[in-house]
Amino acid sequence: MKRLGRALAVAALIATTLTFLGNAAGRFDQKLSLDKQIVHVLNRLTFGPRPGDAAEVRRLGIEKWIDLQLHPDRITENPALEAKLKPLESLKLGTWQIMEKYSAVQPATLITTLRAPVSPIALLPPLQTSKLMNGGTVEERRAVIASLDPDMRRQLLATAPPQVLQGLDDLQQEAAKVRQAEQEARQKELRRLMPPLNELLTPDQTRIARTGAKEEKLALINSFDAQKRQQILRAIGPQAFLDIPELRREAMAANQPQQLVNTELIENKLYRAIYSNRQLEEVLVDFWMNHFNVFNGKGQTRVLLTSYERDAIRPNVFGHFRDLLLATARHPAMLLYLDNNQSQAPRDDLPAPPTGPDGRPLRRPGLNENYGRELMELHTLGVNGGYTQQDVIDVARAFTGWTIYDPARYGEFQFNPANHDRKEKVVLGHALPASRGEQDGLDVIDILARHPSTAKFISKKLAQRFVADDPPQALVDRMTHTFTKTDGDIRAVLQTMFTSVEFSSEGAWQAKLKSPLEMVVSAVRALNADVGDVFVLAQRIADLGQPLYGKVEPTGYPNTGEAWANTAGLLGRINFAAALTAGQVPGVKPDISRFNFKPPAAVAGELLSMAPPRGMLASIENGIEAKEATPSMLASLVLSSPEFQRR
Amino acid sequence: MLTRRYFLRTSAIAVAGMGSAPSWLLRAAARVEAKRKILIAIFQRGAADGLNIVVPFFEKRYYDVRPSIAVAPPGKPNGAIDLDGRFGLHPSLQQLKPLWDSGQLAIVEATGSPDPNRSHFEAQDQMESGTPGKTTEDGWLNRALTPATPATSPVRAIAMGAKMPRTLRGNRNAVAVSDLQQFQVRNQDAAGILERMYAATADSQLKAQGKGAFEALKMIESINRTPYTPANGAQYAGEFGTGLRQVARLIKANVGVEAAFAEIGGWDHHSNEPGQLPPLLQQFGSSLAAFAGDMGDQMQDIVLVTMSEFGRTAAEDGNNGTDHGHGNVMFVIGGPVRGGKVFGRWPGLEPD
Numbered sequence: 001m002k003r004l005g006r007a008l009a010v011a012a013l014i015a016t017t018l019t020f021l022g023n024a025a026g027r028f029d030q031k032l033s034l035d036k037q038i039v040h041v042l043n044r045l046t047f048g049p050r051p052g053d054a055a056e057v058r059r060l061g062i063e064k065w066i067d068l069q070l071h072p073d074r075i076t077e078n079p080a081l082e083a084k085l086k087p088l089e090s091l092k093l094g095t096w097q098i099m100e101k102y103s104a105v106q107p108a109t110l111i112t113t114l115r116a117p118v119s120p121i122a123l124l125p126p127l128q129t130s131k132l133m134n135g136g137t138v139e140e141r142r143a144v145i146a147s148l149d150p151d152m153r154r155q156l157l158a159t160a161p162p163q164v165l166q167g168l169d170d171l172q173q174e175a176a177k178v179r180q181a182e183q184e185a186r187q188k189e190l191r192r193l194m195p196p197l198n199e200l201l202t203p204d205q206t207r208i209a210r211t212g213a214k215e216e217k218l219a220l221i222n223s224f225d226a227q228k229r230q231q232i233l234r235a236i237g238p239q240a241f242l243d244i245p246e247l248r249r250e251a252m253a254a255n256q257p258q259q260l261v262n263t264e265l266i267e268n269k270l271y272r273a274i275y276s277n278r279q280l281e282e283v284l285v286d287f288w289m290n291h292f293n294v295f296n297g298k299g300q301t302r303v304l305l306t307s308y309e310r311d312a313i314r315p316n317v318f319g320h321f322r323d324l325l326l327a328t329a330r331h332p333a334m335l336l337y338l339d340n341n342q343s344q345a346p347r348d349d350l351p352a353p354p355t356g357p358d359g360r361p362l363r364r365p366g367l368n369e370n371y372g373r374e375l376m377e378l379h380t381l382g383v384n385g386g387y388t389q390q391d392v393i394d395v396a397r398a399f400t401g402w403t404i405y406d407p408a409r410y411g412e413f414q415f416n417p418a419n420h421d422r423k424e425k426v427v428l429g430h431a432l433p434a435s436r437g438e439q440d441g442l443d444v445i446d447i448l449a450r451h452p453s454t455a456k457f458i459s460k461k462l463a464q465r466f467v468a469d470d471p472p473q474a475l476v477d478r479m480t481h482t483f484t485k486t487d488g489d490i491r492a493v494l495q496t497m498f499t500s501v502e503f504s505s506e507g508a509w510q511a512k513l514k515s516p517l518e519m520v521v522s523a524v525r526a527l528n529a530d531v532g533d534v535f536v537l538a539q540r541i542a543d544l545g546q547p548l549y550g551k552v553e554p555t556g557y558p559n560t561g562e563a564w565a566n567t568a569g570l571l572g573r574i575n576f577a578a579a580l581t582a583g584q585v586p587g588v589k590p591d592i593s594r595f596n597f598k599p600p601a602a603v604a605g606e607l608l609s610m611a612p613p614r615g616m617l618a619s620i621e622n623g624i625e626a627k628e629a630t631p632s633m634l635a636s637l638v639l640s641s642p643e644f645q646r647r
Numbered sequence: 648m649l650t651r652r653y654f655l656r657t658s659a660i661a662v663a664g665m666g667s668a669p670s671w672l673l674r675a676a677a678r679v680e681a682k683r684k685i686l687i688a689i690f691q692r693g694a695a696d697g698l699n700i701v702v703p704f705f706e707k708r709y710y711d712v713r714p715s716i717a718v719a720p721p722g723k724p725n726g727a728i729d730l731d732g733r734f735g736l737h738p739s740l741q742q743l744k745p746l747w748d749s750g751q752l753a754i755v756e757a758t759g760s761p762d763p764n765r766s767h768f769e770a771q772d773q774m775e776s777g778t779p780g781k782t783t784e785d786g787w788l789n790r791a792l793t794p795a796t797p798a799t800s801p802v803r804a805i806a807m808g809a810k811m812p813r814t815l816r817g818n819r820n821a822v823a824v825s826d827l828q829q830f831q832v833r834n835q836d837a838a839g840i841l842e843r844m845y846a847a848t849a850d851s852q853l854k855a856q857g858k859g860a861f862e863a864l865k866m867i868e869s870i871n872r873t874p875y876t877p878a879n880g881a882q883y884a885g886e887f888g889t890g891l892r893q894v895a896r897l898i899k900a901n902v903g904v905e906a907a908f909a910e911i912g913g914w915d916h917h918s919n920e921p922g923q924l925p926p927l928l929q930q931f932g933s934s935l936a937a938f939a940g941d942m943g944d945q946m947q948d949i950v951l952v953t954m955s956e957f958g959r960t961a962a963e964d965g966n967n968g969t970d971h972g973h974g975n976v977m978f979v980i981g982g983p984v985r986g987g988k989v990f991g992r993w994p995g996l997e998p999d
Contacts, residue, residue: 159965162714552768570860615847623840642853
């Protein structure tokens with residue numbers, strides 16, 4: 001046992017040494033062979049090569065192909081993609097339309113509608129209100145309550161804050177009874193509107209609906225009238241219909257309409273990543289959405305993200321950085337996510353906060369630094385970009401008044417002068433004179449977009465995405481120069497990068513670990529799978545640690561490899577590859593038959609778009625010796641390989 | 648070079664390879680491994696109402712601001728369980744009382760993040776990163792781990808759940824396991840081929856990950872092979888209990904666990920708190936008690952600490968619930984704990 005231990009320890013030592021050597025070899029000046037270059041540009045500018053892509057790049061020439069990707073309007077879009085996107089109705093709607101259409105009855109809203117929207121105390125004459133709320137004697141309060149009609153009395157007791165009933169034991173007991181009765185009434189109403197499944201279906205029908213064959217499910221659901229159909233779908237929920245996208249969507253619309261909006265946005269993203277011919281555009285939309293991250297779980301953001309991606313990010317991914325920055329700064333999704341919608345001029349000139357109708361002091365609104373800080377730390381200058389806490393405060397002051405008009409029903413940007421801080425500010429040495437309203441924020445956008453730290457920070461982040469986790473400084477410097485010279489023209493910065501020696505070098509080859517999104521989509525593309533529904537695919541990506549639009553922190557998902565290299569993640573990828581190639585991911589049909597009767601080298605070659613590395617091939621060939629290796633097993637081994645985890 | 652921990656790890660692999668666990672080895676391992684200290688972090692997501700969990704029944708103001716949802720003082724029907732004449736446990740936490748009596752449970756009152764944020768996600772983020780007011784990529788428990796050596800166990804840090812929680816994210820290797828039985832490569836033939844493929848790759852980063860993954864896999868496989876019965880009749884409750892049961896199982900298998908994380912959600916009681924809190928506390932308390940019972944003497948080397956992102960308003964709201972507030976209560980459970988005492992400075996109660 002001891003000897004085994006020592007042998008392993010030595011092996012581990014050797015491995016450590018190798019790690020060190022491996023990282024030390026930069027080789028950013030050594031040019032890739034043409035074959036490797038073709039696979040390399042596909043790996044970096046797309047979500048992974050499909051069969052035939054490498055031949056297409058070879059036919060066009062690498063330079064020409066890159067230039068086309070940089071000008072997506074010159075590329076004809078894939079008609080298959082357009083067909084996939086067609087049913088996603090919310091993608092075509094404005095925010096107010098989404099809010100109107102996807103806010104159907106939900107248990108939570110239903111409960112509030114059963115109770116009067118205004119506290120009954122506020123409806124009483126002021127003198128009576130005052131007696132109840134502000135310490136009237138026991139007798140005075142009893143008299144006020146006794147004077148109410150029964151309906152009003154019931155409502156008041158149900159909602160009265162503690163001080164109203166203090167010392168009135170009998171009324172407190174009555175209040176408890178009223179609340180109890182209300183609760184029961186609510187539950188009864190809920191049950192009437194949303195009957196549980198066992199009141200809607202027989203046990204046999206329930207079994208069919210949950211686990212029956214596709215045709216059985218459809219026949220059963222189609223046999224009910226519209227109202228009952230909706231009740232049934234709501235009660236069962238979307239998970240039962242993963243094999244029938246139309247019903248899955250309908251169940252979601254009945255069950256959680258706002259969730260459907262977010263799901264359609266996720267579907268949109270995945271269909272585009274898998275099928276679009278304008279791959280670089282999709283890669284960049286993903287990059288900038290992540291750079292300007294907004295989390296779909298904070299308040300109403302999930303219905304705002306559709307417009308955020310479509311109207312703020314997508315039109316600007318090849319444009320000037322300043323326009324992209326401004327579009328995010330003004331978008332309600334960002335305003336809400338980083339709390340700028342609540343930020344107001346600090347009112348230190350006012351007396352202590354007044355008391356609200358419930359007797360508690362109102363919280364005094366004030367400055368919120370959240371957006372100001374992240375704008376500089378994460379969106380523009382970088383954490384060491386040369387700003388101070390005072391800059392954070394003054395930037396936040398400059399953006400006071402940038403808020404959302406009617407966030408529940410309309411959800412558009414509004415500048416509200418009443419909330420704006422009119423005094424002078426100083427941002428990174430630039431004085432912003434007093435009383436200029438919205439112009440303050442616009443000036444800050446210009447100052448930050450044109451700051452040298454921003455040029456460096458954005459150039460480095462792009463180089464990290466497209467070249468290597470630790471990109472050569474000389475390349476970043478040249479990109480920074482282009483950024484500054486062109487006033488932040490993103491397309492020009494990308495051109496500088498793609499035409500550089502470093503980009504097509506051995507140092508950049510396979511230097512990037514795929515994120516879960518990249519791994520899953522590239523596997524689907526390599527298999528040339530026919531994707532009829534991406535709902536489960538999105539769940540798998542989330543299981544691997546990257547819920548789409550679900551990054552809580554404003555940092556976005558990591559741009560470098562360490563974060564994705566973890567043991568559980570690796571097992572997850574291996575199991576995903578096995579399920580995918582075996583056709584066990586609902587909605588995704590892989591094209592495995594083309595591997596029939598082909599040797600491992602051919603299967604690996606097709607999936608990697610290049611001749612497989614010898615070590616990998618040897619492991620597969622030795623491993624399957626004397627075993628019956630099915631084409632799907634071979635494919636799953638290739639997709640699980642270290643090589644396929646990189647791009 | 649050859650540390651005892653290292654010896655143990657390789658022997659655990661050897662055990663897995665042989666397909667059976669020689670009991671003498673496990674007993675020997677247990678004696679050595681008992682020296683290892685283990686920290687377990689429990690997160691109550693949703694902002695648990697600390698004031699109804701450990702009740703400050705001596706505070707008249709507590710009853711003033713919570714006329715309908717306060718827990719009655721000890722001695723009254725459904726009253727709190729008296730701890731020290733000032734504070735009492737919610738009656739649904741009856742099963743934690745023996746831990747208090749034996750000095751294994753300490754309570755820290757009026758504690759929480761210094762940041763006044765009341766957003767769940769931001770406050771959880773700050774609690775888990777351990778750096779309120781700053782953006783930090785890794786979590787506090789990951790940072791607390793020592794740098795890995797060749798002797799470090801592949802399952803040194805375990806999170807119960809499908810996702811790696813923020814608390815355990817970072818540079819040190821940690822494994823997220825939702826179900827030990829599911830932690831496997833489904834195709835056994837493929838597993839062997841891939842293990843050799845990863846061992847042979849020139850890609851140093853993935854080679855290391857592959858090594859960690861396949862070693863963790865074997866350890867967990869060998870653990871899975873032996874059916875598990877909790878000791879001392881411990882009864883774990885609910886999903887949270889299932890997670891703790893797996894933590895106990897891993898620790899008892901002596902595979903080098905140093906840190907573990909489990910979570911329990913559903914504490915955001917804006918309405919009907921008296922209806923919602925007791926069943927949740929029942930699951931919470933009985934599972935914690937079951938864990939301590941199951942671990943038995945090994946609790947000497949274990950400290951378990953509970954937390955939630957922030958507390959709730961002292962005053963009840965209009966729906967028999969409470970809104971987002973500040974400050975909360977933490978439980979610290981374990982053999983080395985100086986328990987049977989409420990720690991922390993009690994600042995009194997403000998309505999919000």
